[in-house]
Amino acid sequence: MTIRHCVFLKFRADVPAAEKQGIYEQLAALGVHLEIDHMSYGPNVSPEGLHQGFVDGFTMDFPDAAARDAYLADGKHQEAGKRLVAALEGGVKGLLVFDIEV
Secondary structure (H helix, E strand, O other): OOEEEEEOOOOOOOOOHHHHHHHHHHHHHHHHOOOOOOEEEEOOOOOOOOOOOOOEOOOOOEOOHHHHHHHOOOOHHHHHHHHHHEEOOHHHHHHHEEEOOO
């Protein structure tokens, strides 16, 4: 069963768009050596106003839990994660991760 890895973000106000794009591109590049079926990223476009400050985010689809777990343990993922967390309001507090089976 496919695992959709959903990550919602609160970037600091001083983080330029180019840095956000660079972070997303670094994460997307992980698909070269890991099993990532699809990645989408960008700003929240929901009109509901229920984002609670999480105004950016990305999703990654993995073919199964083993592929997701390999991604989580991967050194290049951890490197990209450190860059991401450094750009968020309150560090890891500016991050919400939610995985679902689809």
